[in-house]
Amino acid sequence: MSGEHERARGGGMPATVIVGLQWGDEGKGKATDFLSEQVRWVVRYQGGDNAGHTIMLGPEVFKLHLVPSGVLYPHIVPLIGPGVVVNPMTLIAELDGLAERGVDTSRVRVSHAAHVIMPYHVAEDRASEARLGGAGIGTTRRGIGPAYADRALRVGLRMEDLLDARALRAKLERLVPDKNARLVRLGSEGAPLAVDALVESALGWGERLRGQIADTTTLVQDALRAGDHVLFEGAQGTLLDLDHGSYPYVTSSNPVAGGACTGGGVGPLQVTAVIGIMKAYTTRVGAGPYPTELTDEIGEGIATRGHEYGTTTGRRRRVGWFDAVPLRYAVDVNSVSSIILNKLDILSGIDSIRLCVAYEIDGRRVERWPASGEEVARAVPIYETFPGWSEEIHTARTPGDLPPNARSYVAALASLAGVPITLVSVGPERTQTVTFDSRPLAAGR
């Protein structure tokens, strides 16, 4: 068990954030699952149904987009915080799907202040991506950006509005004509949206979710006061962060650990551990600069072995070597206390493994993550090469079970990160995990 786990059990470190250190899809679902025995609450704090968490429980595979993965454990209360944008149709479908498989979803609570993704947001996302063609962001087309834009413009609907027929109608009567005009301008070919139909659908969602809409911030604060361990589960990753990623090729929320404060309802000084999750290589979905991208057969092999296809969109993820330049940035900006490394097993069989330690940009060696996406686009990776290993490592459970070359690679990553790697995942099952390092948190982290 790592330091975090021990402290969590002792009640001394009750608020842990799990954050992706790359472009999402780092395997946060498995990490949450692994920690679930020690936590009582799991809180989603940003994003929406653009996310996809895959959890394997024995032979069963669960793919969740919105409901926190803690739902699979009867002792956990799953919360959807105010920083999440909620498509009620997805939420209801997911709750129904889980219930059909015998999972009790009655504990799930969604913040009254979470914004609602309405059908016009999905239409706007689709139309604007279609209009931009190849110059688009490559969004998941789930209406995420438009819903967050309306939130910032203060014209969005919140979950609480689904329970108030009069307020709901008044807001939609003001908003829908503008939305229809905007959709026409964007070239959307769908029929104009009708206020009556939207009101009827939205009230139906409210009726279905009435018992589950709550003040989740108060629930979080009461839980912390009671000494319960609360886990804040980030979606996407640091490099897709609206402020810290390679803008504009980012999502419209803050996946970084600080997002747990604003979107989950916890104060910065209440957060006691930040666990960064990363894969032994990188992937990226959608457009945007990607210095270590592999477009050859090695990349193809990693994508196939690693099942690198989007949980939400089914798109083949772009694949590349590990990049330590954004890693250092991600460790700092999230104040990462320890790291879980996933999918080390996928690199088995590669003769020599490359690891990007710096960039060359306009003839200069650069070790810091460039502030501008354009600079990232001009970056040429500077690699260190590590000898690979040929054997499968799925059955490794201790560092000594790993081939020496795999251990050296993990050690190099930990040293570049500057924080301990505590767990290394060598397969999708919960048990396929190597406990690597249980050193206490480094001072100052």
Ligand code: IMP
């Ligand atoms: P949006 O979040 O749908 O607006 O998409 C913005 C960018 O974030 C696109 O490049 C998406 O591919 C990417 N993205 C959004 N959610 C995820 C995720 O869960 N995993 C990986 N990439 C994501």
